[in-house]
Amino acid sequence: MKRQIVFLTTLSFALIIYLVYDVHSKRIIIENYKNQNEELQNLNAEQSYVLENITILSKLQHFAEGHNLENYTLYTTDGDSCELKDVCKGEKLIYYFSEQGCQVCYQPFLKKLVELSKKIGKEHIVVIGKFEERRSFKLFLQDLTSNNDLTIYQTKTEFNIYPEYNEYALAFQVTKDLAINNICITDKSNTELSADYLKLIEKKFNNSTSSQVE
Incomplete structure (x- = not known):
């Protein structure tokens, strides 16, 4: 039991x-x-x-594409003023971004531009940041890596290309009349497209240089 x-x-x-x-x-x-x-x-x-x-x-x-920019006033890192048309003479790649835009969208692209400048020449790349205050612009410059050798300008005015969405960072070229062409919006959702765009730009500038040599 x-x-x-x-x-x-x-x-x-x-x-x-x-x-x-x-x-x-x-x-x-x-x-x-x-x-x-x-x-x-x-x-x-x-x-x-x-x-x-x-x-x-x-x-x-x-x-x-084809949108005509105004001849905006820009400011150098030393505080001197100039006009957009002056800095766009010759063949240039312009990169415009706003301090109110997405930093993870434009910061990585800026690093890629540094690498591109070593291949096509820094004189062919112009960076324009929209900062309302010079103090904010200076702080931005201080945060950049020491090996950054790009020409960077400040604008206090937005490049009103769109009725809205003007905080997107843009890479583009311009004609003598400041008409936009070959534009690419750089965003964290299209990093591969942005990388391909830079490859095309590099090829375009290299072909242009080769033609001038010949």
Whole structure:
């Protein structure tokens, strides 16, 4: 009788342990499934955002092609003033960004421009930052890496190319009449397109240099 009681007690205890383990295992499986489902939803949402944003950027780039810029007043790092038309003489790549824009969108591109300047010549690249106050402009310059040797100007006026969305950072070239061409909006959602754009610009400048030599 005692042996039967011990056996039943042991069996009951083992069954309880199994049930607790089974419930715990199923709970872990369910939680893992929920986490995977949430990750998948987040990934889908992120991909949807990227696609929607790239669509918007493509439309904005098409809209800006041929847009005539005003002859804005610019300021050098020393505080001297000049005009946009003066700094755009010759073949130049212009990079415009706003202090109110997305830093993770324009900071990486600035680093790529430094590398590009070593290949095509820093005299062919002009960076223009929209800063309302000179103090903010100086702080921005201080935060740049020491190996940055780009020509950087300050503008206190937005380049009102679009009715809205004027905080996007833009890389482009201009004609003698300050008409925009070959524009690329640099954004964290289109880094690959921005990299391809710089390759095309590099090729364009190298071909231009080769033609002049010949």
